[in-house]
Amino acid sequence: MTKTIHRDAERLVFQISKELYEKEAVFAAVYALSGECKNRIEPGPDESHVTVTLEPLTPLSEAELLHLEHRFLSGITDQQLRLDLERRFGPLRQLIVEHAFAPLAHLKEAVKKTIGRD
Amino acid sequence: MREAFGRPLGLKVPVMGVVTTRLPWRSRGKPLVYVVDRPEALKSLPFRLWSRRVLAALLTGPEMTETLFDGIPAVADLSPAELAELRDGDVVLIHPNGRVIVAYQTGSPHNCLFVTYRCNCLCVMCPQPPADDPEDLWEQNVRLLALLDPQEVTCLAITGGEPTLLGDRLVELVRLCRQQLPKATITLLTNARKLKNLEFAKALFKAGYPNLFLEVPLFGATDTEHDEVMGARGSFWDTIQALHHLALLGQPVGLRTVLHALTVPRLLPYAEFIYRNLPFVIQVAFMGMETMGLAEKNLDRLWLDPYDYREILAEAVRYLHRRLVPPLIYNHPLCVLTPEVRPFARNTITTWKQLYLPICETCGQRGECGGVFGTGVKVSAHLKPLPPS
């Protein structure tokens, strides 16, 4: 279960399901906020979760806190989505850039090999 | 091609020649066709008509007696109006059945070489569905080229069907055009599919440089939309590939689309696609539909009154004009266009197809307007006279 387990002016603490969110996604979302917050990522409370703590560097109002919470939660979702999409079309992007600067003689075959259809 | 029918006399084979309105005095040169409307012109000549060996045929009106023709093949009983339209330098093709075709008309911007009836597509609005080629079509075109005056011809189109189906012969024809008519801009109308072969594109480019200009139809921003109009799967990507080859070679190319129910609704995404993917085209022509042939057959599915789509058309024209891709409007009368896009309209309907309706009598811009298709079955319900511009 992914949820906010603590929110006050000093810290936001989140419990994040490892089944839903990969490490890269969590780290990327935390990175984006690391100009505004001190952060800690720790395993626990059990094997299938990690705990993320965000401590704002400057005091935040209630509205700003809620906004930060929203940004983090939508942040991990967006970042996880990016990882999924990258798996879906990442190899195609490689192909595009490669073909742009060192054109492939047999593009159709390369595409087929990459994603299984042309 | 404009044509007329008369009474054939002594014609055993088709005859092609250059029209002359005066009796030739030379005995050698291009075969001539003498247009004569008064019997007096042939009476009391100080020589025999057959001694003028360049005379290939005569075209005459009624009231001419056969004996005056001196055995030269002729088509008689043409009307004075028809005879009056023929000018020196025109090229006519006369069939043994008395059919006279004007294969080339001096001073007209609409002349073309019709090189094949065959096509590798079947557009839903095709005004002239594909057919087989007569055997002598190639020879006729080569002969026609030879009869043209290189000093006079400034533009010539090559069309069909799909000219690239001629393969190497097309390259040869383009080269012949350039060599024999050095002052002429040659416009090749082609769907360019076969030019996705780079070698073919290169050969064509070299043969026509620097006088060759291509006009290529493109009907949509996706293969789904374009292929549906073209009636041929795969034509979109073939054409895009060809267009990029042509850009690589530096071959000037323009695009054209025909406006009807399948192309108008997404006209703006179409314009956007052109700008982002084909920004090198030298023009984009938005063409009114000629409602004959397959267009007539599919009329229910295709017909849109141009007046009803005038805002979408204006938006697409504005879109391209802003981005330095020159838009043009072909085959639309001025009254169905919004005033601000009228300057983009061109007088493009072939002269003999042009039609002005009675309502056009009082129009103040009739001189600039190209009228409507006389060959079609349907015209806009909103034609009206305009005040002078």
Added chain:
Amino acid sequence: MTEPYVLMPFRFGPLPSGRMLLVNEAGEFLILEPRDFTRLLDYELTPGSSLFLDLKAKHFLTDTQVAPVVNLLATKYRTKKGFLKNFTGLHIVVVTLRCNQRCHYCHASSQDMYDTRWDMSVKTARNVVDKIMSSPCPSIKIEFQGGDALLNFEVVKTIVREAKRLNQKAKKDLSFVVCTNLTLLTPEILAYLKREGITISTSLDGPREIHDRHRVLRTGGGSYDLFLKNLALARQVLGHDQVNPLATLTRDSLPYLTDIIDEYVRLQFRGIFLRNINLYGYARSERYQESFRYPISEFVKAYKKALLYIIELNLKGVPLTEDFATILLSRILTPFSTGFMDLQSPTGAGIAGVVYDFNGDVYPCDEARMLAKMGDRRFYMGNVNRDSYLDIFTSPVMQEIVNKSCVEILPGCHSCPLQMYCGADPIRNYAMQGDLVGFRPTSDFCEKHKAILEFLLELLADNHPEVMDVFWAWITNRSLAEVRGICR
């Protein structure tokens, strides 16, 4: 089971309005409602629907063939990166550090007016030209900077003469610009510039109070009056549009942007480039920190207001272009590459443009030269008097900064939807944040470009026809009337 369509590569992110921005590999964008975005990802879009066809036309998905889409995107991607093809086109030559002004924010660390130690020698100048003309770029722009370039005019003339001589064989498209504060212009200098076809780049920070606050003469006092007098003279000799100014905006300028813009309009300049101050050189000194160090959000706020003001002016018939917006809009709205050195991926420093210091030292950009001046020679590429062209331009310095300036792989940039419109400045990252890769969450550079790009995208999404007319007039460098099709 195969999906009904294949997703092609794109980047996405939420806009401030909450809608989702999608950008493809060629920089084409679409803005989607969140629920349509979800349907796209879950393969639930109706094939043939308007949205489906829009996405297909911009290669966000394909349901027929894939290989030709890859081919087309590759061509468009290559076109966008076209600035790489020709390598270095802009060559900035610092002919002297001497200057008669001592502007408070000067990042060229100007020196005393008579101290000729800081002049480029003729020998160095010749070697500079030699390196310049070795560039494979078919179009070369030589920009003379300083101090004030006019103080070493003999070397300017030497370089122009040498370059034109070598160009008789090289046949490049050669152009020259002299950067000067205008106060040292004489009729003789102007006659020379006219003869050789050289334009002037200068600085005008605003009306007198603003301009004179920081742009002071070494002899004391402001430079505004002298500037105006010589501006008129220069325009008379060279032509109205041959003198173009830049405005440097300090914190004091921000509340008065409309006044600064009005000043540019009053003097009938073609355009204005609203850029925030660079914290290099003297600008880092403690004395004027109040004026110089400002949160970038303040600049962004002022910029947005100013841009809307300029658009309004255009619609009232005043044809003033905002040059920064024009560059960004060209990136978003056209398929073409733009040559703006400060915002490229990989960096434009060294590739698109390069700086030759008065002593022949070569640097990828001015920031690098400033760092060297302050003792850090990390980005020194070589010296024209000692090293070959290849040694200089393929040096380990160049390789490192190229390696670390591709936004496609930088943390914080690699999945940003604005990637295709943005760029990296590794030397700025190093100077401001301590390493070439930089730290996006606290980067002013990122914050500024993100905010302005998002602002422009929201304006484009509004698609107001009058605003679009103005934008296209700027992008295509035509009058508003021409863009509207009124004069034909």
